[in-house]
Amino acid sequence: MNHPIVKKKKLNHLNYLIRVKAPQVAERFQAGQFVIIRMHEKGERIPLTVAEVNKKEETITLVFQVVGKSTLELSSMKAGEALLNVVGPLGNPTKIKKIGRVICVGGGTGIACIYPIIKAMGRAGNEVTSVIGAQTASLLILEDEIKKASHQTFVATDDGSRGYHGFVTDILKRLIHESTAKEIGEVILIGPAPMMKVGAEVTRPYGIKTLASLNTIMVDGTGMCGGCRVFVNGEMSLTCIDGPEFDAHEVNFDEVIRRLDMFKEKEKLALENYKKKEKNHENRWKKGSHEGTAF
Amino acid sequence: MREQPSEKRIQNFDSVPYGYTKEEVIQEARRCIQCEGGPCETHCPVSMNIKKMIREIVRGRFEEAFFTMKKDNPVPGITGRVCPQESQCEGVCPFHQTKNGINIGKLEAFVADWAMERGIKEEFHIKEKPQKIAVIGSGPAGISCAVDLRKWGYKVTLFEALHKAGGVLQYGIPEFRLPKKVVDYEVSYLSEVGVDVRLNTFVGQNITFEELRRDYDAVFIGTGAGAPLFLRIAGEELKGVYSANEFLIRVNLMKSYRFLEYDTPIVCGKRVGVIGAGNVAMDAARCARRLGAEEVHIIYRRTQKESPAREEEIQHALEEGVWLKELVSPKKAEGSSEGWLEELELYRMKLTEADQSGRPRPVKIEDSEFRMELNTLIEALGTTPNRLFLNRASELEVNQRQLIEVDENMKTNIEGIYAGGDAIRGNATVILALGDGRKAAQAIHEYLSEES
Ligand SMILES: Cc1cc2nc3c(=O)[nH]c(=O)nc-3n(C[C@H](O)[C@H](O)[C@H](O)COP(=O)(O)OP(=O)(O)OC[C@H]3O[C@@H](n4cnc5c(N)ncnc54)[C@H](O)[C@@H]3O)c2cc1C
Ligand SMILES: Cc1cc2nc3c(=O)[nH]c(=O)nc-3n(C[C@H](O)[C@H](O)[C@H](O)COP(=O)(O)OP(=O)(O)OC[C@H]3O[C@@H](n4cnc5c(N)ncnc54)[C@H](O)[C@@H]3O)c2cc1C
Ligand code: SF4
Ligand code: SF4
Ligand code: FES
Numbered sequence: 055m056n057h058p059i060v061k062k063k064k065l066n067h068l069n070y071l072i073r074v075k076a077p078q079v080a081e082r083f084q085a086g087q088f089v090i091i092r093m094h095e096k097g098e099r100i101p102l103t104v105a106e107v108n109k110k111e112e113t114i115t116l117v118f119q120v121v122g123k124s125t126l127e128l129s130s131m132k133a134g135e136a137l138l139n140v141v142g143p144l145g146n147p148t149k150i151k152k153i154g155r156v157i158c159v160g161g162g163t164g165i166a167c168i169y170p171i172i173k174a175m176g177r178a179g180n181e182v183t184s185v186i187g188a189q190t191a192s193l194l195i196l197e198d199e200i201k202k203a204s205h206q207t208f209v210a211t212d213d214g215s216r217g218y219h220g221f222v223t224d225i226l227k228r229l230i231h232e233s234t235a236k237e238i239g240e241v242i243l244i245g246p247a248p249m250m251k252v253g254a255e256v257t258r259p260y261g262i263k264t265l266a267s268l269n270t271i272m273v274d275g276t277g278m279c280g281g282c283r284v285f286v287n288g289e290m291s292l293t294c295i296d297g298p299e300f301d302a303h304e305v306n307f308d309e310v311i312r313r314l315d316m317f318k319e320k321e322k323l324a325l326e327n328y329k330k331k332e333k334n335h336e337n338r339w340k341k342g343s344h345e346g347t348a349f
Numbered sequence: 350m351r352e353q354p355s356e357k358r359i360q361n362f363d364s365v366p367y368g369y370t371k372e373e374v375i376q377e378a379r380r381c382i383q384c385e386g387g388p389c390e391t392h393c394p395v396s397m398n399i400k401k402m403i404r405e406i407v408r409g410r411f412e413e414a415f416f417t418m419k420k421d422n423p424v425p426g427i428t429g430r431v432c433p434q435e436s437q438c439e440g441v442c443p444f445h446q447t448k449n450g451i452n453i454g455k456l457e458a459f460v461a462d463w464a465m466e467r468g469i470k471e472e473f474h475i476k477e478k479p480q481k482i483a484v485i486g487s488g489p490a491g492i493s494c495a496v497d498l499r500k501w502g503y504k505v506t507l508f509e510a511l512h513k514a515g516g517v518l519q520y521g522i523p524e525f526r527l528p529k530k531v532v533d534y535e536v537s538y539l540s541e542v543g544v545d546v547r548l549n550t551f552v553g554q555n556i557t558f559e560e561l562r563r564d565y566d567a568v569f570i571g572t573g574a575g576a577p578l579f580l581r582i583a584g585e586e587l588k589g590v591y592s593a594n595e596f597l598i599r600v601n602l603m604k605s606y607r608f609l610e611y612d613t614p615i616v617c618g619k620r621v622g623v624i625g626a627g628n629v630a631m632d633a634a635r636c637a638r639r640l641g642a643e644e645v646h647i648i649y650r651r652t653q654k655e656s657p658a659r660e661e662e663i664q665h666a667l668e669e670g671v672w673l674k675e676l677v678s679p680k681k682a683e684g685s686s687e688g689w690l691e692e693l694e695l696y697r698m699k700l701t702e703a704d705q706s707g708r709p710r711p712v713k714i715e716d717s718e719f720r721m722e723l724n725t726l727i728e729a730l731g732t733t734p735n736r737l738f739l740n741r742a743s744e745l746e747v748n749q750r751q752l753i754e755v756d757e758n759m760k761t762n763i764e765g766i767y768a769g770g771d772a773i774r775g776n777a778t779v780i781l782a783l784g785d786g787r788k789a790a791q792a793i794h795e796y797l798s799e800e801s
Contacts, residue, residue: 078550092512096612123612124612140549141512141549141551143554143555273599273603274510274511276551277736279594279595279599281591281595283579283585309688315588316588317615319616320615320616321614324608324609
């Protein structure tokens with residue numbers, strides 16, 4: 055079945071939003087889950103977190119950052135075109151219940167991934183404090199949406215171009231200091247693995263329950279390849295079927311971070327090759343149109 | 350059978366055997382002496398009428414030969430290529446002793462290909478029945494069950510988690526052993542007869558087992574045993590360490606051997622170790638050779654004699670320059686500061702008295718540790734059923750090995766729910782999975798006929 059893109063929006067020079075028809079996912083999605091998409095017959099299986107669903111319109115919203123060949127190609131797709139496959143919802147939903155005060159920390163594209171969790175936590179009667187951050191102001195996404203869904207929102211940028219000058223984890227530290235740690239029922243971290251690693255170290259001394267949503271490299275997403283294995287409390291777990299959320303204090307982040315670049319050389323090759331092909335294509339097209347204007 | 354020479358074939362993923370010509374196939378078939386009682390037939394798990402197939406081939410009546418096979422075996426193009434013939438049909442052929450048994454599998458593959466090229470198919474008229482049946486998994490077990498039930502007129506919906514149907518035939522067994530053209534052809538038959546194939550649907554996750562039980566009159570579970578086992582030694586987190594499943598899924602399903610044309614990457618080093626010595630290990634080792642590995646070692650704790658792989662596979666692997674390291678077992682893997690695999694430490698082993706499997710039991714030799722330099726390690730230790738599905742269908746009875754319990758009619762402990770293939774057997778064979786699917790279809794047919 056094809057999955058038409060009904061809407062596409064460029065959020066900034068790195069992040070894009072697409073809304074895709076996917077009735078099966080829209081019907082069953084719960085906060086914290088993801089899908090795996092494939093653009094075409096020769097495409098990779100790409101895991102992406104669902105940022106929002108619209109049950110009535112049977113659509114799901116995905117927000118992604120361009121990091122390599124596949125995401126660059128995805129960013130070039132237009133509304134009206136269709137994804138070849140969407141499988142999901144995959145992974146376990148976030149455990150949503152009334153805890154009291156919850157801090158949700160989103161970094162970079164992770165802000166989009168944590169957005170449905172913020173909303174669900176709020177709906178369950180929690181007091182939600184959101185901490186979001188990006189490298190620089192122009193890369194900060196969904197700020198208004200997050201503010202609307204949270205009781206309190208803090209913003210940080212690495213270069214200080216918006217909000218606090220520093221990292222989201224600095225704000226997290228401050229929030230813990232300002233409150234008695236007991237007040238904070240849970241911390242959820244979604245973002246680049248190094249950010250989640252630091253976040254886990256911030257909460258560890260206080261024994262605050264902390265979850266991290268891992269973005270290991272995946273193929274099938276059904277527990278069949280073992281490529282997404284992570285070590286949690288020394289035990290091997292599969293991110294796709296046991297996660298994607300794990301107790302951040304038990305995850306071996308160094309291993310997670312190291313494994314993420316296993317295919318780096320090949321990915322670079324694919325990206326260069328794709329850019330070259332696109333350029334040739336563009337040049338041909340330009341040349342063609344030029345010739346076409348001969349009179 | 351003529352084959353691609355080994356030095357040439359490690360440069361490509363094309364089929365190793367060239368296949369018979371018409372003359373060759375007739376010549377091979379003529380050697381058959383039509384033994385009384387047909388020992389070959391009784392040793393074929395689906396009791397194919399081999400003698401009749403051979404007689405038809407001798408007369409050049411390939412179409413008749415094809416229909417003879419099809420009566421008992423829905424996918425001869427596949428079984429002809431992957432059955433462990435030496436321990437089944439061909440193993441009991443009187444010529445087998447002289448290492449010159451009739452090449453039954455190759456005859457089968459020839460006839461199936463001949464029919465495929467000409468688009469010759471069985472025709473049958475479906476008399477629609479009202480009952481609906483769900484089949485979970487599109488491996489050989491699911492395919493055969495779905496096709497049979499559909500022929501009898503049931504409305505069959507087949508659910509598959511991946512984006513392509515075929516199970517291990519699609520994602521596990523490499524192109525050079527089983528061309529995907531053959532698999533795709535057999536799979537396309539499903540839709541042709543009107544089975545509703547729902548790809549990208551992971552039962553237990555995207556749709557629940559309860560829903561299937563509620564919405565369908567019967568369910569067949571052919572989910573296989575696709576989850577990888579790991580050694581659980583130190584160093585398995587290192588980059589360069591794969592399960593054979595991941596390695597083969599990347600290569601076969603995602604076609605990473607054609608990387609850049611296809612998007613999914615694979616990293617295969619120059620020095621590769623493959624742990625285990627079954628079909629899966631041989632397939633992984635042979636893929637690694639084709640991906641440019643200079644040295645590939647099969648690391649096995651027993652000896653070649655005890656290897657569960659097909660004879661042909663071992664021979665092909667050895668011809669392709671794969672090394673067989675016998676009587677060794679991994680202790681731990683070590684890597685660089687960037688986390689890449691560099692070395693494997695191993696024990697030497699010796700064989701002692703036979704264990705439950707009837708094979709001599711390997712035991713460690715103390716202080717025998719030695720090291721191998723490796724940059725890729727592929728673990729082919731066997732697989733186990735996917736725990737996600739079983740956890741979410743917890744009312745199903747399973748044994749200690751997490752295999753679903755069934756009775757002699759493939760029925761599980763739940764009324765109307767049947768299972769077969771690797772999901773009940775562990776790592777078995779294509780033909781046994783097929784046989785299970787057919788048997789279950791028969792049982793479901795009887796169950797639903799009684800009911801109405
Ligand atoms: C559960 C989960 C949810 C995710 N959600 C989002 C999201 O909502 N938005 C978003 O922008 N990204 C998300 N990602 C990451 C996203 O899947 C990768 O960025 C994408 O696959 C990169 O593809 P590429 O070809 O563009 O880049 P590549 O050049 O192939 O890779 C760039 C980097 O992306 C990572 N990556 C590559 N392939 C995969 C893969 N198959 N699976 C996972 N990571 C990979 C690697 O770290 C790699 O070094 C998620 C990943 C997981 C596992
Ligand atoms: C690399 C390799 C080489 C082999 N070589 C040989 C050989 O040469 N000869 C031989 O006879 N046998 C061989 N085998 C074994 C043989 O392939 C299997 O015994 C056979 O495929 C089992 O068939 P099956 O239908 O039970 O399951 P599978 O072929 O495993 O198919 C199961 C299917 O179910 C799907 N599935 C699982 N769970 C779900 C779910 N919850 N929802 C939806 N779909 C689901 C899976 O994605 C898969 O497609 C080999 C196996 C491997 C891995
Ligand atoms: S199905 Fe397998 S065992 Fe039976 S005749 Fe064919 S190759 Fe031999
Ligand atoms: S056992 Fe061999 S010779 Fe005898 S009938 Fe079968 S194929 Fe022919
Ligand atoms: S992605 Fe393959 S096991 Fe998780």
